[in-house]
Every structure is written in structure tokens, then in C-alpha cells.
């Protein structure tokens with residue numbers, strides 16, 4: 424727990440972001456313990472829904488449905504406890520500034536966010552309201568910053584070095600939901616109309632704390648965790664990996680809750696390489712979260728954290744072919760169509776298509792990362808941009824750029840062609856470019 428003043432604040436404001444849950448939310452718990460009245464806020468930003476720097480939107484339909492389901496469930500949970508969730512469709516800095524002025528809020532709480540943009544919002548609020556109490560908690564990571572045996576600026580340069588240190592640390596126990604949430608006597612207009620998602624969106628997972636918890640229990644009910652490592656690289660198959668990512672990204676479940684369930688499983692079934700590997704993968708997530716905190720806006724720079732000069736051009740036609748699954752590579756097409764249809768792609772699929780984007784198509788990796796941001800149901804700013812940097816050779820990989828041999832990957836992970844058949848009927852464009860460098864049609 425962070426050391427902070429325990430004096431009671433009159434009116435606190437809790438800002439929900441990627442922590443859409445009541446249980447194991449240390450920031451929410453602190454707000455409940457330290458405030459007499461509490462305003463609970465969720466903001467959807469209009470800017471999420473229009474194309475940004477790289478032609479992609481910050482929020483795509485699959486994830487929006489998942490998030491919206493999660494917000495609705497949170498609202499119902501709060502109503503059952505006699506509380507309301509204030510929902511705004513506007514910039515959070517604007518919304519919070521208005522609430523502070525209107526209701527004399529004297530303390531603001533949130534879970535710490537790894538994204539640079541989200542950090543800037545927090546700083547803006549702090550400089551606009553320097554006399555308020557601001558408290559951030561590490562509710563979405565395995566460890567709290569103060570547990571780390573190094574200064575953030577001295578984050579180990581590779582995952583392996585980080586892992587060796589992190590494995591010595593105790594994961595904090597998951598906490599219960601607050602026993603009571605301070606009511607608010609204030610009459611606040613509760614809810615704004617949020618954008619609807621298109622009717623064709625049929626998610627493979629449902630957002631919300633209850634469905635996240637249910638999925639967590641289900642996964643550990645059988646013996647999947649004891650075989651995880653053998654099958655985690657498969658391109659398809661719901662139970663071949665945990666599928667915790669979407670709930671983790673929206674914060675419907677916490678990584679500490681996953682570790683608690685895993686520890687319980689290991690106590691009953693025994694520990695093996697596979698069960699350990701789930702923790703290992705969560706350490707990757709952890710590494711990228713601290714990496715994002717450490718490097719701030721460098722996470723989004725073309726030369727990455729290494730400031731490496733990259734000579735790429737922009738080929739709109741190649742970019743479009745990759746996004747829509749119309750490249751000359753059937754495996755890439757199948758993966759990209761799976762991604763657009765479901766919002767999900769296996770880890771191996773993500774590595775293969777990202778490598779193709781950088782190596783075969785010679786495109787600026789940031790366009791690929793931004794397309795993933797729009798498409799992924801489990802988009803997580805730190806994990807996505809960190810993995811893309813890693814594959815593009817501008818991140819935390821001591822080995823430099825990764826190049827996956829598409830033909831080899833296909834024979835290894837789709838030897839019978841069933842994955843390609845399922846997602847793309849084996850279609851592929853006959854060539855990479857239809858126009859030359861001067862935009863003339865290729866003969």
C-alpha cells in the first residue's frame with residue numbers, strides 16, 4: 424500500500440479506466456476508506472472513435488462492445504450497492520474539471536495507467552488543481568512500484584534480466600471488493616449516451632467482472648493449465664491458451680487474481696512447466712507495463728527506445744492488403760481475417776503477421792501497432808506497443824529484429840492447412856505490389 428494521508432476527505436472522485444472491477448482494486452479500496460462521499464466516474468472519449476495519426480481508430484467495434492458490457496455490469500453492481508456510476512462522453516480532463524468545480528471534490532483516485540497519454544491527463548489535472556489530493560495505486564500489475572528492486576529509470580534492458588529479479592518478489596494477495604462504498608448525497612446527472620456498437624459484432628468473450636471471474640474459475644477447473652505450454656503456440660482453439668487477455672486489458676480481472684487462482688490450482692494439481700509458464704507470460708505483461716512507465720512517449724517513436732534509424736517507406740496498397748488479408752501469403756491473410764472477424768489472434772499469429780509487416784512488407788511498424796490497437800479486443804497500450812517494438816528491433820530485444828519465416832511457420836503450425844482453410848479459403852493475392860514507386864500499374 425502506498426503511504427498516504429489517512430485523513431478523511433469530504434468528497435472524493437474515483438476515476439475508472441482500465442480497472443473495471445470492484446474486487447482487488449486497491450485504488451478503489453483506498454478511495455472508499457478515505458472519503459466521506461464518493462463520486463464514481465467513467466469517461467468514454469469522443470476521440471477514440473475517429474481515425475488518429477496512423478489512419479486507425481483508438482477504439483474498434485469488438486473492444487468497444489467488450490468495454491461497454493463491462494461498464495454496464497459495473498454500473499449494475501454499483502446500483503445494487505446503492506451507488507451510481509457517472510458516465511460521461513467527453514474528455515476526462517474536461518469532465519473531471521467540471522465535477523471538481525461543481526461539487527467541491529477534494530480528492531481524486533485512480534489505478535495507475537501505463538499509457539503516456541493517460542499519464543499526461545493525470546498531470547494536467549494535477550497542475551490545474553494543485554491543492555487537491557491525488558492518489559494513484561498499482562492495481563493492474565503483479566507488483567507495486569515500491570516493491571521493484573530497481574529504480575524505474577533503471578529497468579533491466581531485457582526481459583530475462585527483469586524476470587530473474589521479479590521471480591524473487593512476492594505477488595501481493597488479491598483483495599476483496601470494498602465492504603461498503605461511501606454513498607454520495609449529490610445529485611449528478613448520471614449518464615450520457617455512449618456510441619452504440621454495430622449489430623454485426625458478435626464477441627467471442629463477454630466483458631464484465633462476473634464473466635471474467637467465471638472464465639478464470641472455468642479455466643482452472645479442468646487440467647488445461649497443466650498442458651498450457653504444449654499448446655499455447657497453436658494458431659486456433661479457444662482452450663489452447665488462457666484467453667484472460669481481454670478481461671485483463673479492461674481490468675475486469677486483475678493479474679493478482681490470476682496468480683491467486685493459479686496458486687490454488689497448483690496446490691491441488693501440482694506444479695509443472697506448463698502451470699509455471701502462465702506466470703512466466705504474466706511476467707512478460709508485467710515487464711511491458713513497467714517498460715511503458717519507464718519510457719513514456721518513446722514507446723511510440725519510430726526508432727523506439729533505442730532511437731534506431733529505420734528506413735521504411737509507406738506503401739498504402741501493401742498496408743491495406745495486410746489489414747484486409749489480401750497479401751500473397753495465405754497464412755498472413757488467414758490471421759488478419761481472424762483478427763478482423765473476432766478481435767482476437769493467438770500470440771504466434773500476432774508474431775507472424777507483425778514480422779511480415781516489418782520484414783516482407785517493409786512498412787513502418789507503428790501503422791501495424793495502431794491497426795492492432797483498433798482491432799484487438801484485448802488491446803493493452805503497454806503490451807501492444809512493447810511487443811511491436813520488440814519485433815521491429817527497436818525495443819527490449821537484445822537480439823535485434825525478429826524475422827519469422829512464413830513458410831516454416833505454416834508447415835509447423837498449419838501443416839494440414841485447416842487454419843488457412845477456416846479463415847480465408849486459401850485465397851491470396853498473386854503479387855505484393857500492383858503499382859510501382861511512381862504509382863504506375865505494374866505490368
Ligand SMILES: Cc1cc2nc3c(=O)[nH]c(=O)nc-3n(C[C@H](O)[C@H](O)[C@H](O)COP(=O)(O)OP(=O)(O)OC[C@H]3O[C@@H](n4cnc5c(N)ncnc54)[C@H](O)[C@@H]3O)c2cc1C
Pocket residue numbers: 655664665666667668669671672701704705707708709711768769770771773774777795799801802803804806807808810811814
Ligand atoms: C505484436 C503483438 C501485439 C500484442 N498486443 C497485445 C495487446 O494489445 N494486448 C494483450 O493483452 N496482449 C498482446 N500481445 C501479447 C499476446 O499475444 C496476448 O496477450 C495473448 O495472445 C492473449 O491471449 P491469452 O490471454 O490466451 O494469452 P496466454 O498465452 O494465455 O497468456 C496469459 C497472459 O499472459 C500475458 N501474455 C501472454 N503473451 C504475452 C506477450 N507476448 N507479451 C506480454 N504479455 C503476454 C497476457 O496477459 C495473457 O493474457 C501482443 C503480442 C504481439 C506479438
